[in-house]
Amino acid sequence: MDKDLKVFEELESEVRSYCRSFPTIFTKAKGSLMWDKNGKEYVDFFCGAGALNYGHNDPNMKQKLIEYISSDGITHSLDKATPPKQDFLTTLNESILKPRNLEYKVMFPGPTGTNTVESALKLARKVTGRTEVITFTNGFHGMTIGSLSVTGNAFKRKGAGIPLHNAVTMPYDRYMDDATDSLDYLEHYLEDGGSGVEVPAAVILETVQGEGGLNWASNKWLKRLEELCSRFEILLIIDDVQAGVGRTGTFFSFEPAGIKPDIVCMSKSIGGYGSPFAITLIKPEYDIWAPGEHNGTFRGNNHAFVTATEALKYWENPEFEKAIHKKVEKVTEFLNRIAKDYPELDGYVKGRGLMQGISCGVEGIADKVAAEAFSRGLIMETAGADDEVFKLFPAINIDDATLERGFSIIEESVKAAAS
Numbered sequence: 025m026d027k028d029l030k031v032f033e034e035l036e037s038e039v040r041s042y043c044r045s046f047p048t049i050f051t052k053a054k055g056s057l058m059w060d061k062n063g064k065e066y067v068d069f070f071c072g073a074g075a076l077n078y079g080h081n082d083p084n085m086k087q088k089l090i091e092y093i094s095s096d097g098i099t100h101s102l103d104k105a106t107p108p109k110q111d112f113l114t115t116l117n118e119s120i121l122k123p124r125n126l127e128y129k130v131m132f133p134g135p136t137g138t139n140t141v142e143s144a145l146k147l148a149r150k151v152t153g154r155t156e157v158i159t160f161t162n163g164f165h166g167m168t169i170g171s172l173s174v175t176g177n178a179f180k181r182k183g184a185g186i187p188l189h190n191a192v193t194m195p196y197d198r199y200m201d202d203a204t205d206s207l208d209y210l211e212h213y214l215e216d217g218g219s220g221v222e223v224p225a226a227v228i229l230e231t232v233q234g235e236g237g238l239n240w241a242s243n244k245w246l247k248r249l250e251e252l253c254s255r256f257e258i259l260l261i262i263d264d265v266q267a268g269v270g271r272t273g274t275f276f277s278f279e280p281a282g283i284k285p286d287i288v289c290m291s292k293s294i295g296g297y298g299s300p301f302a303i304t305l306i307k308p309e310y311d312i313w314a315p316g317e318h319n320g321t322f323r324g325n326n327h328a329f330v331t332a333t334e335a336l337k338y339w340e341n342p343e344f345e346k347a348i349h350k351k352v353e354k355v356t357e358f359l360n361r362i363a364k365d366y367p368e369l370d371g372y373v374k375g376r377g378l379m380q381g382i383s384c385g386v387e388g389i390a391d392k393v394a395a396e397a398f399s400r401g402l403i404m405e406t407a408g409a410d411d412e413v414f415k416l417f418p419a420i421n422i423d424d425a426t427l428e429r430g431f432s433i434i435e436e437s438v439k440a441a442a443s
């Protein structure tokens with residue numbers, strides 16, 4: 025083993041994970057490319073698990089950040105008022121929310137995806153005075169006690185010794201089969217006062233399950249879920265931590281469904297540049313926390329405000345979103361061809377937008393494809409309960425040549441893994 029890698033083995037906890045799948049020392053990154061200390065180049069089809077939707081070191085964001093730091097702009101300010109925070113709030117409202125006919129108050133819950141999920145769950149309890157939460161099979165919402173208790177992953181939950189805490193897991197869309205609407209079951213459950221079923225405070229879900237295997241909810245299903253929530257006065261929380269910020273083709277993943285969630289959780293790429301940042305969007309009528317009732321030291325990092333504002337500005341040009349849709353078409357076409365041309369995978373295409381992959385029926389083969397890809401210079405991860413899906417997660421602004429280069433590496437890797 026490389027002697028530099030040995031340091032991590034000796035000094036870092038056994039829980040480390042991605043450094044095992046990608047065993048090298050990364051030194052540099054730009055756009056959709058990364059380099060390691062040996063100068064080897066990698067195409068990044070992983071994008072920091074969705075934290076780098078705009079690629080690495082975006083030139084506009086970098087420039088603004090350098091200018092801000094050079095001018096001795098404030099880095100840390102708790103939640104005090106600063107110009108970068110003002111710009112962020114204004115740009116989010118004017119360039120993203122208003123054009124989509126959405127009205128939300130913005131809350132800064134702390135720097136991570138888990139922080140926004142925790143804030144949403146807590147707020148839903150306060151708003152409704154109820155405690156239960158409906159969650160869905162294979163959902164992923166974070167690793168703290170609260171967010172883990174609504175995460176449908178037995179391996180991670182059992183390790184923490186926690187059962188579902190005030191959470192009830194329901195079947196996600198198409199969990200049973202294409203013809204059965206799992207919301208019939210939820211509706212029946214909610215109507216069942218007789219056996220002691222309590223109306224929950226909230227329903228939390230991802231529209232595409234990023235970690236759980238790229239299962240995705242149809243527009244019709246989401247619309248019906250919204251109707252059920254409204255009928256029973258349950259708050260609808262969309263966790264857009266991974267599926268948001270253009271990952272599915274639109275800024276918010278729920279836009280094509282035409283729904284208006286009560287609370288939206290965002291993190292990962294909302295900061296634009298890969299720095300820790302999260303926001304919780306709250307319908308104004310639910311903005312009922314008293315000042316300081318939910319706080320934290322890292323609520324709004326000014327560097328992240330600077331880059332996040334710059335990132336949001338891309339969306340002011342309609343061509344930006346159109347270009348993502350073109351990339352989505354290319355990815356869909358490529359994956360459908362691979363699934364057809366390589367029956368050895370026993371696979372089918374799953375997911376939506378730029379979060380699609382192939383679910384493989386042959387055990388262990390998706391991991392093999394990802395490992396072959398790494399050795400050929402492409403970074404990609406697997407998802408699903410058995411890591412059965414290899415997942416394409418290119419930057420939303422990747423150039424066509426790099427996208428095609430990634431496709432070639434993946435096809436070579438599929439050939440190698442299938443042989």
Ligand code: PMP
Nearest residue numbers: 136137138164165166234265266
């Ligand atoms: N929600 C979703 C949908 C996620 O994908 C993740 C992270 N993979 C989280 C929440 C938790 O985010 P974080 O790791 O930043 O706490």
